[in-house]
Amino acid sequence: MINRFFNSPNRTKLFSLLTGILLWFFVGAQNPETEMTYRGVEIKVVTLNSQLEDGVTVIDMGRETTDVTLKGSKSVLGRITAADLYAYVEVDASSGPGDFMLPVHITKPLDSVIVTGKNPGSITVQLDRIARRTVPVRASVTNLLGDEYLVGEPVLNVQTIDLRGPATELAGVAEARVEVKLSEQNMAEPTINLLVKLIDQSGEAMENNHIEMPEQAVSLTPVVSKRVRLPLTVDFLNRPEGWLTEDFGWEISPEQVTLLIPVSELRTQGALKIGTVDLVEHPENGRVTLPMVTPYPIEGGEDEAEVLLRFGDLRSFQWALQRLEFDNTPPGLSVEVLSTMPINVTMRGTAGAVRAYSGSGLRGIVDLRGLSAGETATLPVRIVTGDVAIGPMQHLTVTVRMSDILADSEGGEQLSGDLDGAASSDGAEEAE
Template sequence: MKKNFLKKQDFLLKILSLALSIVLWAVVMDVDNPERNMRFDDVPVRIIGASQLKAATGLELIEGEDTTVTVSLRGQSKSVGEVRASQITATVDISGLIEANEYDLPVTVSVSKSGVETNYVNPGKVHVRVDRVESKDVPVEVNVTGTPDDGYRAGKPTTATKKVTVSGPATDLAQVSKAVAAVDVTGRNSSLADYECRVTLYDQDGAAFTSNYITSQTEKIKVSVPIYRVNNIPLTVTLKDGGSLTQNQVQCVIDPENVEVIASNQAVLSDIKEINLGEIDLGSVHTGTPISMSIKDKLPSGVSLVSGQPETANVTISVDGIATRKVQVSKFAWNDTAQENTPYTVNILTKSVEMELRGSESQLKKVDVNNLSIGLTYDSVSLGVGRHTVKGVATTVGLPSGVTLVEEDIEVEIEITDTHVSDETITSDKTDSTDDTDSTVAEPTAHRTRKGGGSQ
């Protein structure tokens, strides 16, 4: 009984001691109330002065709006302990900025509680960016990616959207040059119509442009891509007999032999068995020398070459058992068709013209080049003084049996001068000379034109 009483008294003493301690602490705190610090994290920073900045300069806040800081307050323990986060205001003033740029501006902190002051702010400055917000239109480009099913090719993509409007800071906006929509046609064998594609902005260097501050009014566009079945069509030419050659005597090689073509109407392709490049006159062709002939110009309406296919073909004619010999012809026969004698002198500037002979090797060796000449017909009065290009006609005399001349267009350059001007110059030179010795005037190498003809 006595033990229980003592235990009970001991417990009451402990309770009393604790209560006295609390009372004593409260009394001390109420009397002394010492200073202390209190930290507040994630205090939002409010940007002020934006409307004044825009009104004065046209600049707007681009970056720095969602920033927080840590604030440490100092004051009497009781006062600091009563501060709530909502009573702390952190601000950055941008009203004094004058040009588009990035800035580190100081943070100002105020507390709606007396007896409390700011100990420190971390960070003490906030990074902001200001710029003019503008808009512009950029062209839309559609790219086809991937490879369709075997035997099919993708045609040129189309879209009704030719441009999109993008907005954002002027500095970023200046880097945007186009909007690109990519269409993947991997494995397809049918056309795409009004296929919805997302557009990506690209800069002037062809790289995708990313910015958190650039927006496009149009994020997706509709694109159509035709998918064509490919046909492999052989190339042909028509050979015209001439120059002692017939098409049965020659070999014709066309490079390439075939081309891949497509058409929007498959029925059109079904009717095409070959693509004829045109006619080759065997009388004027140079054997062994490739002739470039257009493929593109010979395609039927509605048919086009597959991308990457050549637009021209090289056609080479060769002859078995018939040799060729190339000679330089420097003999010219001229004929001035002017109706009266003219005061002009004509000088032939072309020294020689290469011509090709065809026949057996033994007969070609017998050809005398002196029996070959080029006839020139012109009207010096119509042409007048100066340099001119006139047509020439090859003439032959006494060619050996079986030897023929390959027909071709011949052009010769001539120069027409006024004889009277030249004579006056020579007379003036003689009159002005003080030398007593005889002066000899050389005969000009050119011929003086007159009605009729001559040779050189």
């Protein structure tokens, strides 16, 4: 009987139709069509004509999320999350500034679902004109160092920053600022990279703004000096090594100064030598003022020191310098002394040294470096007394003329080495 039923084409078609309907009802009962609402879908901004330099930009939106309702099969909707939905408003950069009510558009994740609801379906968007502005960059330094350090104005690798953004927000920017806390751990760093903050006219940091800042960080070089207290000292020219403190003494005022030395250049420091006192130029008890030329600034701005000289019971006397010696004689040249020889040299020393002085070690040395043939020059004579307790009391000079060795000369004896002068060989003469 069943075979006779299916032998009829019409009956077979009817059976297939009924079977399909029953199957459709069965599947529908297992996976019914339904609606589902996805909450908190973020609303994006799509900008049209964004290439315009003086266009507009969004500075505020009435709502930043929307709730989206989709219709579809229960199994399909169950696989969709709020992150799969794309909600957006379209902003035309060529429009003017102001408040606009714009519709919220939804991009479906699948074609098999239908958008049946949006809440809200439109939002208020505030637009402002895009502008540009250059603002100064300043550093805010918190000093965590002790009193022995002096913190100066740090050096920044940029002085200004270019900003781009809404005109009303840019108008409220006072400066760009970097903040650093200086301690012994970072005070000597060559550079410190710091994030830039925008500061408004009231001095507060600007948060949640729409300003574009190409340089998010700048480099800062700390300027930190350490206060180093150093004693002062001086050098002395023409001071015999054999003079004791009772023969010659000195004091300096101020005795110490405070130098501001960059921490990157700190090293072991001894006494600070500020200059030289020539005892030939200052032969008497008295005060000598010296400029304080130092490699680093002096705290307090002092620029001079005073040296008090105290000579003991020293005796002065004269001795005839019998000959001159020459250093650095140019090759092929001879020297003719035009000054009268011998030369009386005024010296001084301790009483015992003066009584015992024989003059055997007395030398006068002239440096001929750089002279040429035919040149006449007046040159200083360096006096060597030959006694550690006796020193010169005057600066001497002689006049010489240079000649070629082979050239004939008249009126003087030519020598290429030492020159002996005609003088008596005895005796010291007490100076008045």
